Amino acid sequence: MTSNRATQTGGRMVRPYTMTGGRTGAGQRPLALEALVAMTPAGMRMRSRFRWEAAEIVAHTRSETAIIELAALLDVPVGVVRVLVADLQEQGAVKVTDPVTEPFADDDAAYTDLLHKVLDGLNAL
């Protein structure tokens, strides 16, 4: 069921804050779990500059990948991914697509269109 290394080996060897240089990402509005992260052309060019988890994140975002997926793929807590992605975003290496519901919250017509699209997609599965 779970492929987490931590559960197989009884714990990871590096404590999470080590990966983020001690930062917790507190104080900023956290990226949504389903926000999509994609490597930019700049990120592609500078990818050899990144190390460890940041390099893994960049490698996994050649196609758009959600924050929550990155956490599962890298087997690190969501908070670590959020901090690292925010850094990569600041450096222009990745771009982040927020979930669409919030900007649309005040726009019923656009939201209704989106819901119809979701419905069509589900019915066509």
Add this chain to the structure above:
Amino acid sequence: MPSERTGLTPVKIVVAGGFGVGKTTFVGAISEIEPLRSEAIITEASSGVDELFPEGSKTETTVAMDFGRISLKHDLVLYLFGTPGQERFHFMWDELARGAIGAVALVDTRRIEACFPAIDFFERRGTPFVVAVNTFHGHRLHTAEQVREALLIGPEVPIAFCDARVRVDVQRVLVAVVEHTLKRVMSGAVAS
């Protein structure tokens, strides 16, 4: 932090219910990826998800979230999130529900009370939800009206029966969720 819009739009539906009711099975029946498990580090007393090391806290623990993904269109992807079942993790539900287009309250009629917290939560929050009775034990023991009475939910909340292992059943429940949300949006009563 400005975000640019790229080609793909993410949406999500939350699947809640008591511990062991079949949330992971439900997600796995329709997800195009194996349901994945992701961790957040929290403290027992924490009120937010994933502040990695809240000041002064010594009792950090991890909580697992199951999720799945369904590509709906070339530019639209649906994420399904199973809520952590244990009561001490209920504070996480708010983050999971934020921005969700709707929710499923999964019910096992043998332990009907296990879904009360989920129903209370979605009602309080104003998140549109559908009650899905998991019949994976083979028998439909109750009618929709009996379930409605037992759960004390109003006539506006749709009730569906599904086998959480069966893809088409899960698909039907998700369709019901989106239809219900559409109805609520049209009538002007939706929280996001």
